[in-house]
Amino acid sequence: MKHSYQPQTLPRATDDPSSPLSPGTHTIAVPHGPVRVEQRYHVAGSGPVCIAHSGGPGIGWEYLRMLGLEDCLTMVYVEPVGTGDSGRLPDRRDYTVATYARLLHGVVEHLGLPKVTLLGHSHGGFVAxxxxxxxxxxxxxxxxxxxSPVADEQFWSAAVAAMERFVADRVNDHSEVAGYVAALTTRLDQLDDEGTTAVLRTMMxxxxxxxxxxxxxxxxxxxxxRMYAAPTGGQGAPFDVRAELPGITTPTLVLAGEQDFICGPRWARLLHEGLxxxxxxxxxxxxxxAHIERPARFSASVLAFLRAHDVLEGQRLS
Known part of the structure; x- marks a missing residue:
């Protein structure tokens, strides 16, 4: 099963073109301090609503298209502020997890639904x-x-060490990996959009x-x-909600790739133990x-979880 990486034509989610869940692209204005910022989102699929928040910060939303989930869910893909055609914050230091969570709430409120499923990938998982x-x-x-529930110095040191092992294992067969550690540790906040995109593509x-x-x-x-530079300038304390995890009582699926060098099983276990x-x-x-490499397995895991918790009503597995 191959993944379609371009947004292309979004399938129909509702027949009402005025609905916030009509297929295609929507733009709303969300308060941010004394100003309002444009927040775009994209709708595809049919079924219960699942909002997906992409990673980065600063990576364009398109890579997160999940066609297998769109068969059973109305997917609402947030185009994070600071990326694509969404708005830009007046002060790039404000691109923080707390800011993204507030802007995400603007989307949830706009949809007008009592409850939604929320999927966060990588940095989007911090936001979630x-x-x-x-x-x-x-x-x-x-x-x-x-x-991960934490992105402190230990987290980043572990990512660099894992990247070093990745390079050592492959450099003899693929000489391009010799530059991957330098790419991972580049100061992205000192680059422009083209520079951050080049770094991301280099080590993909x-x-x-x-x-x-x-x-x-x-x-x-x-x-x-695509990666956009402005969000990489966000400032604030390192993300760490480990002590707060017991307060999240929402049914949660922690999903990770076994060979993920940056947010793999070690961090999934921390989440699982704390939630x-x-x-x-x-x-x-x-x-x-995983949604690109193993789309069938990924979709099956997510959908089985949602059926088990009656989010997909009438589709519970026996």
Missing amino acids: QQYALDHPGRLAALVLYDT PAYLFDYWGREEEFAPARQSL PAADVSIIEDTGHL
Whole structure:
């Protein structure tokens, strides 16, 4: 099963073109201090609503299209502020997890639904955890996908060490990986959009289990990735909600790729241990992008979890 990496034509979610869940792209204005910022989101699929927040910060939303989930869910893909055609914050230091969670709430409020499922990938998982803490009553379910409850110095040191092992294991066969550690540790806040995009595309193979074994399939995805510089200038304390995890009682799926070098099983276990209502799914032979590498397994894990918790009513597995 191949993944379509371009947004293309979004399937119909509702027949009412005036609905906030009509198919395609929507733009709303969300308060941010004394100003309002444009927040875009994209709707595809049919079924219960699942809002998906992409990673980064600063990575364009398009890589997160999940066609397998769109068969059973109305997917609402947030285009994070600071990326694509969404607005820009007046002060780049304000691109923080707390800010993203507040802007996400603007989308939830605009949809007008009592509860939604929220899926956060990587840095988007930080946002999802913060949202679950801030607005627990608005969530039917939570999917924390290749993420962590903490992103402190130890977290980043472990990521660098894992990247060093990745390079050592592959440099003899793929000389390009020699520059991956330098790419991972680049000061992105000192670059422009083209520079951050170049860094992301350079080390994209490290985010997959077997990029070169399926290079013909994955190369277009590598070239379509976009990263925007402004969000990399966000300031604030390192993300750490480990002490607060017991307060998240929303049914939660913690999902991670077994070979994810940055947010793999180590961090999934921390989430699973700290969350009182969490299931965990580790997908074998997969890196940081299971929905691209193993779309069938990824979709099956998410949908089985939602059926088990009656989010997909009438579709519970026996």
